[in-house]
Amino acid sequence: MPEYHRPASVEDAVAWLGRHAEEAVVVAGGTTIAPLLDGSGWIPAMLDLGAITALKHMGQDAEGLRVGATVTLADVEALAANGGGVPAFLAGVGHEIADPIIRQQATVGGNVVRGGELATALLALDGVVMVRSPAGERVQPLADTVAAGGASLLEPGELLTAVRVPAHRYRYLYYRKFTLSHLASIPLVSVAVSQRADTGAWRIAVGSLTLFPQRFPAAEQVGEGSGIGLPTGDGNIRRQVVEAVLAAVDAVDDERASAGYRRHLVAALLEDALVGEEGIKEAGGQ
Amino acid sequence: MTASVETLQLKVNGAWRRIEVSLATRLLDVLREELGAWEVKEGCGTGHCGACTVLVGGRPHKACLTMVGQVGEREVVTVKGLADDPVALRLQEALVRRGAVQCGFCTPGMVVAATALLRSRGALSRREIRQGLVGNLCRCTGYQKIVDAVEEASQRP
Numbered sequence: 001m002p003e004y005h006r007p008a009s010v011e012d013a014v015a016w017l018g019r020h021a022e023e024a025v026v027v028a029g030g031t032t033i034a035p036l037l038d039g040s041g042w043i044p045a046m047l048d049l050g051a052i053t054a055l056k057h058m059g060q061d062a063e064g065l066r067v068g069a070t071v072t073l074a075d076v077e078a079l080a081a082n083g084g085g086v087p088a089f090l091a092g093v094g095h096e097i098a099d100p101i102i103r104q105q106a107t108v109g110g111n112v113v114r115g116g117e118l119a120t121a122l123l124a125l126d127g128v129v130m131v132r133s134p135a136g137e138r139v140q141p142l143a144d145t146v147a148a149g150g151a152s153l154l155e156p157g158e159l160l161t162a163v164r165v166p167a168h169r170y171r172y173l174y175y176r177k178f179t180l181s182h183l184a185s186i187p188l189v190s191v192a193v194s195q196r197a198d199t200g201a202w203r204i205a206v207g208s209l210t211l212f213p214q215r216f217p218a219a220e221q222v223g224e225g226s227g228i229g230l231p232t233g234d235g236n237i238r239r240q241v242v243e244a245v246l247a248a249v250d251a252v253d254d255e256r257a258s259a260g261y262r263r264h265l266v267a268a269l270l271e272d273a274l275v276g277e278e279g280i281k282e283a284g285g286q
Numbered sequence: 287m288t289a290s291v292e293t294l295q296l297k298v299n300g301a302w303r304r305i306e307v308s309l310a311t312r313l314l315d316v317l318r319e320e321l322g323a324w325e326v327k328e329g330c331g332t333g334h335c336g337a338c339t340v341l342v343g344g345r346p347h348k349a350c351l352t353m354v355g356q357v358g359e360r361e362v363v364t365v366k367g368l369a370d371d372p373v374a375l376r377l378q379e380a381l382v383r384r385g386a387v388q389c390g391f392c393t394p395g396m397v398v399a400a401t402a403l404l405r406s407r408g409a410l411s412r413r414e415i416r417q418g419l420v421g422n423l424c425r426c427t428g429y430q431k432i433v434d435a436v437e438e439a440s441q442r443p
Binding site: 001002003004006027029030031033034035037043046048050051074098099100101102104105 | 292346399403417418
């Protein structure tokens with residue numbers, strides 16, 4: 001049976017993780033780990049973050065929204081009570097993950113580290129990850145971490161402590177996921193699109209195609225260069241943006257869908273995102 | 287350093303229980319195999335079906351997705367622990383009246399999940415009930431009557 005460590009502080013957790021970097025699995029909500037336990041002892045050591053109150057805090061200030069790693073998805077859903085804009089957008093994305101019981105257990109950190117739907121949304125919001133290790137703190141845009149192309153957001157011995165969402169104001173925020181059955185299932189494809197109110201900058205993120213969601217700077221440039229505002233009725237611009245995404249997108253073939261079908265879905269969902277059909281739509285800041 | 291098997295105090299349905307177990311054991315296995323709480327059912331074991339739903343610190347959890355080490359000081363309540371709960375009683379009466387129990391395997395988890403849902407809000411719409419119970423599957427597909435019963439329980443004072 002694994003060694004099981006449940007510290008009360010981030011410092012203790014980081015020190016322990018530093019000593020067990022190669023064999024430890026980090027448990028936040030535990031919802032992806034527990035089904036993998038088979039008694040064979042293939043997980044030698046576990047670090048349970050559940051007793052660290054410092055990781056459960058969520059708060060807003062002038063810099064934006066800061067969400068601790070073990071804030072639950074149910075807590076994120078509750079952001080909808082704060083009115084519209086970015087909090088309502090995140091609440092809407094959170095509401096579509098898994099089911100209401102699992103959302104009481106599953107955490108923001110667990111979802112982001114595994115490249116889940118909050119990671120897709122955070123790419124469209126210029127989200128930043130805050131990471132601790134024995135070497136200190138690393139604060140880095142999620143986009144940079146994803147672009148590094150590794151198999152994990154984190155290096156061995158690193159702990160995600162929080163994510164930050166900068167206090168931008170948005171003209172347009174859009175998210176939609178496509179699933180084969182009901183809302184609770186993992187999507188075949190998801191898209192998140194944003195346009196800043198001040199700079200007009202676009203962000204386009206697509207999730208569930210590969211291990212981590214992808215962002216598409218070239219397609220964003222096509223959109224920004226056109227000078228139009230989202231959503232747009234301009235079919236010519238929409239086609240150019242979708243083509244730029246398809247030229248860069250990486251999609252896997254797996255038991256749930258072929259890469260070709262996923263590419264078809266990317267085009268269809270992006271078209272809807274740009275024209276403003278279906279999906280979660282918000283505007284504003286925090 | 288934490289030993290792989292520990293002596294643990296766990297509060298279940300109002301009583302503190304002492305067990306010797308690895309903290310990485312699923313709460314579901316502790317409840318059924320260590321404590322004889324057979325009312326907690328194992329359906330899929332992967333978090334999809336909700337048959338093992340229990341309350342942990344008053345919030346619904348899937349016991350197959352929870353390790354016992356995660357519970358800490360919080361109380362675990364199974365459907366048996368709701369025997370005298372007024373909301374759960376109202377719900378159980380409605381389930382019986384509506385014929386909402388077929389094979390019964392999903393019922394313990396369904397009652398725990400629906401009780402938590404009923405406690406969290408006032409009158410529920412059918413849509414809210416369906417969304418609230420999307421993580422609890424009935425393989426008899428008796429959803430219509432289950433939703434009827436939860437709706438009835440949410441309307442009575």
